[in-house]
Amino acid sequence: MDVNEILRHVDHTLLSQTAVWEEIRQICDDAVAYRTASVCIPPSFVRQACDYLNGKAAVCTVVGFPNGYTTTAAKEFETKDAIKNGASEIDMVINIGWLKDGKYDLIENEIRTLKEACGENILKVIIETCLLTDEEKVKMCQIVTEAGAEYIKTSTGFAGGGATFEDVKLFSEHVGPDVKIKAAGGISSLEDAEKFLELGADRLGTSRIVKLVKDMK
Template structure:
């Protein structure tokens, strides 16, 4: 098992400079990470930096709160794909989910998936804010809407990935969607444990440390 091939090497900081994004992409190429994950404004730069490499490019949308209008998220997703993103990591509308506006939540995910076509869509649940029942519902809605992945966290909430959440998510999605664990994964042992639990992708800013 190649750990590097499971890693989305990530820098989503507000303070990330052009040099930081270039460094992120260089590290991803050197270490053989699966993808880099960046904010929308950095997609063009990252695309250029990753030229002639196998590293995929993921962009976050509706980040980190998920509370933008659906139209805004759809536009953002299309824009990122237009600029070279291979994958979209969207934040679910947490307030709608908690208001039991399930149709609206599902329709939004579906609209974004439709907008990006055959590109990979990961739905960030931000599990730290949800009850177990809400996590289950979010997973079901994501699968029904055609998402390729469900993802634990943004890394900007009050908590990150947990083994318990991944077990719950795996139970709901089965083989109908993949799972990405992110938020607070800083050592190799933890990363390997997540993979053992059925995670296909690890989102982390500590990629090079994980491989040591």
């Protein structure tokens, strides 16, 4: 697979707690130079990044991140605030405790609420696969499909595990036809990136792919 094709699917990501503007500015520059799908950055940098990019790259941010157990009202406010500040893509974290408790209606309602807050902007639903059973992953494929989000996403990268080939394959077998897949967390080689795309992922959340391409050049 052509390297430029891989880059086109990358959400170039920096979500470190210690991230500073100079680092955010650099990944914005990289996103423009390497034509990635977006930059994925902390909410507090969204307005500054959008002003800096001036439409040259899409800005993605996170909601309920990384643990997912804030209230739906809090996540809705975060979503609306991010959209107002210029974000065009939102990556939300589900309430994993609700999933473990079988409170599927609450999860679906939350996703629907955030999708309504997003409007025409993209909503990706992080389910944190490393904390789930296969049955729970399949159930979330069904809920995300029913709730109308554009993407199901594997991981935050903050829970001790990231994307696996097995999980992306499982997603591809159980999501609806209108739901895309984002693999995130631990994608560290071009070979792995290509394999995730071949298995059905449409987006790759990673900080490393652009660095690898830069090193190649």
